[in-house]
Amino acid sequence: MVVAAAVFLLAGVAVAQDFNKKFEYQYSFKGPYITQTDGTIPFWSHHGHALAGDDNIRLVPSLRSRQGSVWTKKAFEKDWWEIEVFIRISGRGKVGADGMGIWYTVENGEMTDPQKNVYGAKDQWMGLGIFLDSFDNNGNHDNPKIMAFINDGTNSYDHANDGGSTALFSCRRDFRNKPYPVRLKIRYYKSTLTIFYHAGVTEFDDYEFCGSADNVVLEKGFFGLSAATGGLSDDHDVMKFLTHSITDPESKDAQPDEAEQEEIQKLEEELKQKVDELNTKFTEDKEKFAEENPDLAPKEQLDIGSDDPQLQLIFTVQNHIQQNIKTIASDIASVKEMIDMLPAKISVPAAAESTGNAKDASPPNPPSQASNEAVDAIRIVDGKTSKMTNDLNALRQELSKIANAVATLQSQPKAATGNPSQNIEDAQFRKLQQDTMNNLKQDIQTMTLKIGNIERQKSACPKIPEVSCVSSTTFVFLTLVQICVIAFLVHYKMSQEAQAKKFF
Known part of the structure; x- marks a missing residue:
């Protein structure tokens, strides 16, 4: 084909x-x-x-x-x-x-x-x-x-x-x-x-x-x-x-002449004869090998549904690869959707704030500058989101450890009464236990506040940085200076080229 x-x-x-x-x-x-x-x-x-x-x-x-x-x-x-x-x-x-x-x-x-x-x-x-x-x-x-x-x-x-x-x-x-x-x-x-x-x-x-x-x-x-x-x-x-x-x-x-045509025909016949000889020899060798080694002879068809562990391993690996590919594709789609939503989150609060403070609001930035700032804001949000997620996971692990420790302390048996010295030791132990419980409660409250702050930071959108602009007088002055310099350079270059111009 x-x-x-x-x-x-x-x-x-x-x-x-x-x-x-x-x-x-x-x-x-x-x-x-x-x-x-x-x-x-x-x-x-x-x-x-x-x-x-x-x-x-x-x-x-x-x-x-x-x-x-x-x-x-x-x-x-x-x-x-x-x-x-x-x-x-x-x-x-x-x-x-x-x-x-x-x-x-x-x-x-x-x-x-x-x-x-x-x-x-x-x-x-x-x-x-x-x-x-x-x-x-x-x-x-x-x-x-x-x-x-x-x-x-x-x-x-x-x-x-x-x-x-x-x-x-x-x-x-x-x-x-x-x-x-x-x-x-x-x-x-x-x-x-x-x-x-x-x-x-x-x-x-x-x-x-x-x-x-x-x-x-x-x-x-x-x-x-x-x-x-x-x-x-x-x-x-x-x-x-x-x-x-x-x-x-x-x-x-x-068109080739007669001698060239004869040479081409001769070469084609020799090539065809050589191919036929090779095909015949290959067929004979194949049949001879099948007769001498019936167990090693290749099968005509492959049983895909066999219980061969190697085939099963290959199919299992392929299925895992396909599942991983689907998972990665879904993750990429979700990340892209989150990134696409960030510019809207950035523009909506900015528009609301400018509407609420119309008198004190400054003129909006040009579209190209706003788009660049939106891209920078997206990158900042992406980095902060990754860092906040890592911090959140670490805090949750610490909370899990603390909860396990509290459960262990609460499950300990109470001390028996009757012996004064034993009562003193039990009182000291209960006081130590109560102090530990209070400290753990304070740690839990502090970390809960941290988690709340992190969640609020994740949901909040970064503010677009303000860009300072030059005054119109300074801009016009710099533009005139550049135009004068360019005009001088062009005039000087043209004069030099005119002097070097060559006529035959």
């Missing part, structure tokens, strides 16, 4: 995606051990200030005016593809620069002229460029954002206007300084380009739609990654670059 459910689930996913994917290792990399011992990346080349490590590739470090890139050594041979990129862009400043590019171009886009570069790669490329722009060059306050561009090799990128209006589509996303790597899933299938974005807030595959464009024609080309910094800087790291080729399930490319 489980295997059948898994098969149906996979079939449903295949129908939903409507395509087949195949991992292409020659156009991918991921940690650990991205680099070889000589510092090179298998099937990739890195250029500029790019630093290749075991777990990631740092395209540019957090330094000013740096450019770096990595490119595949050979062009991709399939028509349709999907890439998934795991990146981390981080920096100490509020604003980063300049950004990062993900490429699929006809030629290797290694930068040749530093004055004519687009996020660490050469300008006037031919193919697809997807840019993660961190710096707001045009002052529209729409950065950071993700943009997709198509170039035929003749147009230059407009840095001053963040690409201008020639983008296929764009989406504004904050991809800097995230707790987990930010992911981009870029799919090119049947002339449709689609980008999905993962915000890097969780480790789950919760992608969201960024943008899509139809009728996109791309020639076979090289995959690449690049980044650049200017007056400001960020670390631009790439942890994974995973490439899959996409085929239509109904196309000839998706």
Whole structure:
């Protein structure tokens, strides 16, 4: 059943995606051990200030005016593809620069002229460029954002206007300084380009739609990654670059050829034969064991109603567990009911007292403050109730001991008369007995009063503590001072950023 459910689930996913994917290792990399011992990346080349490590590739470090890139050594041979990129862009400043590019171009886009570069790669490329722009060059306050561009090799990128209006589509996303790597899933299938974005807030595959464009024609080309910094800087790291080729399930490319079909059929026949042999051997061994050991042969059915002490012990333990669970559940329900009743007990006396003393009553606290005070009062009542219960049990035990002692004294026989010395001793004993009785009565009265006080304390509800408030003049003055300080800091920060603003 489980295997059948898994098969149906996979079939449903295949129908939903409507395509087949195949991992292409020659156009991918991921940690650990991205680099070889000589510092090179298998099937990739890195250029500029790019630093290749075991777990990631740092395209540019957090330094000013740096450019770096990595490119595949050979062009991709399939028509349709999907890439998934795991990146981390981080920096100490509020604003980063300049950004990062993900490429699929006809030629290797290694930068040749530093004055004519687009996020660490050469300008006037031919193919697809997807840019993660961190710096707001045009002052529209729409950065950071993700943009997709198509170039035929003749147009230059407009840095001053963040690409201008020639983008296929764009989406504004904050991809800097995230707790987990930010992911981009870029799919090119049947002339449709689609980008999905993962915000890097969780480790789950919760992608969201960024943008899509139809009728996109791309020639076979090289995959690449690049980044650049200017007056400001960020670390631009790439942890994974995973490439899959996409085929239509109904196309000839998706179907295995004759040699592959023969190999698959041969393996299936061998596997079936092996399973049949194992099943036959198991049946023979089972029958042989039953013949040689009739007493130890396993029974077909288990007699649940037998007198086996172990089974009875198991059933008894299970019944006790169920009873304990029911008891615990009822206790939890009763405790919850008591806790739910406490806020009503707190609010009702407070309302009555405020109604009786309307002239001297102060304004009620805000709802949030009253709710917090009610929660604190509930906790105090809960702690006091537990302590009072323990004290009550201890006092009841002491009363029980005292009552037993009184009963013992009352049951003692009276002394006989006739002997003077014996009468003196009897008088002394009766006096001692009377003193003991009086002391016990006083102790009983004192402890009874204590029990009454404890019961009254348990039934009484705690008063909500009064909270002192600042005057309106002081509050307005402090608010104005904070507004002035914030306005000064914002003006100072904007002036600093305007001075550091970089135009290409």
